[in-house]
Structure formats: structure tokens, C-alpha cells
Amino acid sequence: MTDDVLLVHGGNPLEGEIQIRGAKNLVPKAMVAALLGQGPSRLRNVPDIRDVKVVRGLLQLHGVTVRTGDEDGELILDPSHVESANVADIDAHAGSSRIPILFCGPLLHRLGHAFIPGLGGCDIGGRPVDFHFEVLRQFGATIEKHPQGTYLVATQRLRGTKIELPYPSVGATEQVLLTAVLAEGVTELRNAAIEPEIVDLICVLQKMGAIISLGTDRTILVTGVDELDGYTHRALPDRLEAASWACAALATKGDIYVRGAEQIPMMTFLNTFRKVGGAYEIDDEGIRFWHPGGELKAIALETDVHPGFQTDWQQPLVVALTQATGLSIVHETVYESRLGFTGALNQMGAHIQLYSECLGGTPCRFGARNFMHSAVVSGPSKLVGGELVIPDLRGGFSYLIAALAAEGTSTVHGIDLINRGYENFMDKLRDLGAHIELPAAAEVAEVQLTA
Template structure:
């Protein structure tokens, strides 16, 4: 691990100031993939400079898509006029750390009749099988061949619309259906679909391209396939997950942070919970200010869920803040079975968190009888102490950063490059908020 992948964090200083969030990590790369379907160029605005965006940009360029910066900051122009097959080794080299390539399948099957997908990476927060994706593609008429270097898919004939029921409202599988169904022959009905704001924004992108997509209130999405799609001009919705992470950092450090770009509409469940814990916020047309109003934070009971519930990506940063709440907080994680593993490091810092295999919540979930430690009881408030920390995944990594900022003394945080996957320019944002951080040999 190189020095620039290590961060020394001198804790105990409240974060105060202003930062800005751009487009959502969980939307922008998918909107970039959607441009593959078009017969005309697309313009995507509010794009963050994060690793996932760079990975997808490289993959698109390998497939002949011209990608260049636009005139305004955070703008990309994507021209898919000359889509072509890519070298297997090049795809593997670009895609090894990302799970996005699986979403290239539908568009490439439509444009080229075949697609190659290497082994997939991503954060290790639980079982994230691609079975949903492959089964969906087979239902559309694709053939899937497993080869030593990855998966090779073909569409012997034009893909056909189908009826699909997801056993779980998977975001990735819903995206796969959308990106495949829009140009499949006939109609597609997807039931038990994910309905996250990023899914809705992807639907807006596809509709701008000429797709016909209807969303019902019962998690059913109906798509009528079209023969041709054009380009789009779209401003990505703001990253509600990053905004919530900075909100939790403000709360845990007794700080005051204004998040430009944060949007109330996509953060309602988080804002309700933030207020229940004792945090304060103020909303205006440009963003949301989050702060610790003084006094004691309150313990709560919380269950994560797919949208419109409390998002799993909000859970880890909030758990750090809950270590400072008075009493016993209960967190029941129902989306990813291994997402509470990061709490062992918090215990080493002085937190008191006990994990349980039982469903400690009002709703039994799919992990309840499978021996996963997916519920947590957090006893607080705790005096956190600086420690040696190794970042396990994207949200857990930012949560370690929050804990280090809230702790007494100095923490050594290793693997910070992983945070770049979803947090644009976070080092400069930390500096602008007054955080006392430095990389070895380069004092901050």
C-alpha cells in the first residue's frame, strides 16, 4: 500500500463549512451505458469525477464510443455512432474493479449481437450474484456461454420482450431489464422492480431517448420496445448517499456542514431519521445544511430497506453517529447480509456494538434463518479513540473516516483510494471543512 493510499486523521475537530455534491454514483455510470443504445450523441451533465465514471468512460471508448468533456464543468458528450467489439484483455483490464460491465450486455446485444463480460469486482458487502442478470438476459432470448476469461453472450435473433418477476427488488437487475427491454421486440413487464430515485432518473434518461416506459405504484414497470433510440440531454440527480454521509459526519463531529446540491425529495427517509436522532437540518433551494444542535443525541431503532425505505448505504455512516447517542440503538440490516462487519473496527476504537443473527426489527427478513450477523445493538455514548483502520468497502470506508474525525487522537486510515469510487474530491472537501488530515510525508 503506497503512502498516497494512507491518510492520517487527527480527530476531535468539528467539521464546519460548505461542500458540493454532484450527480449520483448510482445513476451516472448507468446513464453513460444507456448512451450506447442511441443512434445520436448524448449530453450528460452534473457528472462527478469518481473512479466508477472513469471505468465506464474507458469501457465505452474501448467499444468505439467517443467520450469527451463538454463546455461546462461536469459535462460529458457521448457519441455512439461507431460502436464496435472490444478486445477481451482490454475489457478485463478496465473492468476488474467494477460491477458496471454486466449492464453493458443489453445495449451491446442490441448494437453488435454479442457481448463479453469479465469477472466482476465491487465492494464485498454480501452476496451479490449475477444470476438475476443472466436469467433476465436469457428470458429476452440471449445465450450465455461461460468461458475461462468470463461470460460470452449472443443474441442469435432480435431480443424479445418478456414477463419478469424479480424475487427481490434488485437495483442492478431492474437496470438490466430497462437497458435491455427498451429496444426488445414487443412488450416487457417487470414486477417487484426496484424503485430507487436513481432508477426513476434512468427511466427519465431512456424516455428522453425515445423509450416508452410506464411505472405503476405496485413496483411494476412496463416497457414497450422501440426500433430506434436517439440521444439525450440530461442533468443527473444529486448523490443523496454522499449528501447523507457528510450529514452524518457533521453530526458525529458536532459540526455544521452545508451540502450544496443535496435534495430533500430524494432524502426524506434519511431526514426523518436524522431528526429523530437529534440532528438538525435546514433546506433551501440550493442544498441542505446539517448540524449538531448541542445536547444529547437520541438512540433509535432502525431497519434498512429498499426504496422507499431507509437506504442501506445510509446505514454505515449513521451507525458511527449512533455511537454518540445516549442509550441503546438497534439497527436491522435487511439488504446486504455482511454490511455490519465494519463495526468490529468501531469497537476497537471504543464503541460498544454487539452483532446478532436474529432479526432485531419488526420485519423478518431473508437473512433471519441463514446465520448472518445482520442486526446490531449500539450502546452509547462512547468515547472513540484513534486507531489503525483498513477500509473494507466504499460506505464502510467513509464511515471509518467519520469515526476517525470524531475520535480523540490520531488514526491511520489505509486504503483510502477505495473512497474515490463514490466520493468526488473528498480530500479537498475534508480540507475545506477544517478536518485535520495528512498523507505521510505531505502534511495537510
């Protein structure tokens, strides 16, 4: 398919302004939360991305009315008539997203049963769903696994429970929150994820009538209530997309104003960006990121759960580090396979060596398991265009950055995957002066030139 391939002519700085909207890691979850309410919900600052379309489709299959509001990027979700969906229709969404697993708790509360198809998502390491199902068992659900998916049944009201996560997983924390708010009694969740998107989801649920307290020690207490109402909420901006554009400015020696970006959720990234040698300026409307000239600096970096350096920031920053002087060390502690994208960068001229050892201050979960989860990046390297096949969402955008920073033309395959989390990314690239084109358009131009 030509519309899934992009030709990128690199070597020019990205300059200009782009707008980001609500966070991919919050908006679909807030849409699922609307299932829990007795009345309609109004969600603002919604990006036009594929994960939103998947969740919208699943909600509509279950009888939720979803329509656009008067404001651009506004959705109104009315769950007044929630109903069971056809298994075949649900299964049509299998493999397109991992969000369906979060429908379990709300559907058990509203219908007493749920069906979850096989799950998709980016191949960046283990994200087992068995723990989600074990959590739901602790709430009182009965679970049966079948070849086409998983059936869940609640014969009576779910009950609050005590849960301690072995790792502060974002998905598992979301699962507990969306289930505990209507469960009978108190749920105590220890070692919870506390990312800004989690806190924003808690804000959504609190607006609906939930009683949730967030402790300083990663403990969340949820006192179940009998009923929730709808909400009106403006989603927090996507700090992960903002950082991707910041890295694009750095790698291409450009200057990008990211309208909508906010300082507080990005504090850890901003510190690292400055250490590398990038410059930024914050105002009330967004953040300007630029390469100030001179050499970029090599750094030592470890990813971690919030408030550490986010794993989703790592891949685009690695591209920028190929242009830094010296040896940068990157220790990925969240997803064991997230550094696999660097092989293609080496083919473009980067010098990146992967190691199974923990090249960081603290040993992580992967150190003794032979995963190539640490990297040494030697730079600066002259990148040249090449053939790139997008492996995952953040790795895909990172390939675009590399192609834009490289000399010559790159052919990037699988760009549709980027639509999962980057709204109108091709239009934004063009607005920043990027020279990109679909192969069909290139062929037409060539015919015209020949004529």
C-alpha cells in the same frame, strides 16, 4: 503506497460548505444508456469518481467517443461507431467495478454479442450476477461462461418477456430496463426497484424515445421501440453522499452545508436524522446539517429498499449512533455482511454487539441463515484513534467519520476505494477544517520541524 493511506487527526468539528454532484448510482448507468442511441448524448452534473472513469474507458474501448463539454461536469458521448472490443482490453477492467454487467443488453442490441469480464465492487454481501444472465436468456440471448469471463450472443432481435424479481434489486431492474427498451414487444417487470436513481434512469431512456410506464405496485411496463436517439440530461444529486456528510456533521458536532442536496430523495433520511437529534435546514440550493448541542437520542432502525431507509445510509449513521445516549438497534435487511465494519469501531472504543437474529419488526431474508445482520449500539462512547483498513465504499467513508470524531490520530488504509463514489473527498474534508495528511507529507513536516 503512501497515497492510499491517510492520517486523520480527530477531535475537531467539521464546519463549512461542500458541493455534491450527480449520483454515483445513476451517472455510470446513464453513460451505458448512451450506447443505445443513434446520436450523441449529453450528460451533465457528472462527478469525477472512479466508477465514471471505468465506464468511460469501457465505452471508448467499444468505439464510443467520450469528451468533456463546455460546462463543468459535462460529458458528450457519441456512439455512432460502436464496435467490438479486444477481450484482453476489456479484461483489464475486471475487478474494478460491477458496472460492466450492464453493458450486456446495449451491446447485444448494437453488436449482437458481448463479453463481460469478472466483476468487482464492494464486499458487503451477495450480489449474484447469475440472475442478470438468466434475465438476458429470457430476452433470447445465448450465454457461455468461460474462465476469463462470459460471452453473450443474440442471433436475432431480443424479445420482450415477463419477469418477476425475487427481490427488488436495483441492478437487476437496471439490466431489464437497458435491455427491454429495444427488445421486440412488451416487457413486464414485477417487484422492480423504484429508487430515485432508477426513476432518473427511466427519465433518461424516455428522453431517448423509450416507452416506459411505472406502476404504483412496483410493476414496470416497457414497450420496445425500433430505435433510440441521444439524450440531454442533468443527473440527480447524490443523496447517499449528502447523507454521509450529514452524519459526519452529527458525529463530529459540526455544521455542514451540502450544496446540491435535495429534500425529496432524502425524506426518509431526514426524518431519521431528526429523530436522532440532528438539525437541518433546507433551501433552494442545498441542505444545512448540524449538531444542535445536547444529547443525541438512541433509535431503532431497519434498512429497506426505497422508500425505506437506504442501506447506504446505515454505515455512516451507525458511527453517529455511537455518540447517542442509550441503546440503538439497527436491523440490516439489504446486504447480509454490511455490519462487518463495526469490529473496527469497537477497537476505537465503540460498544456494538452483532446478532444473527432479526432485531426488527419484520423478519428478513437473513434471519434463518446465521448472518450477523443486526446490531445493538450502546452509547455514548468515547472514540480514540486507531489503525483502520477500509472494507468497502460506505464503510470506508464511515471509518473517516469515526476517525474525525475520535480523539488522537488514526491511520486509514485503502482510501483509494473511497474515490469510487466520493468526488474530491480529501479536498472537501480540508475545506471543512479536517486535519488530514498523507504519510509522505507528515514525514516531510517532521523533518522540517527537526531541522
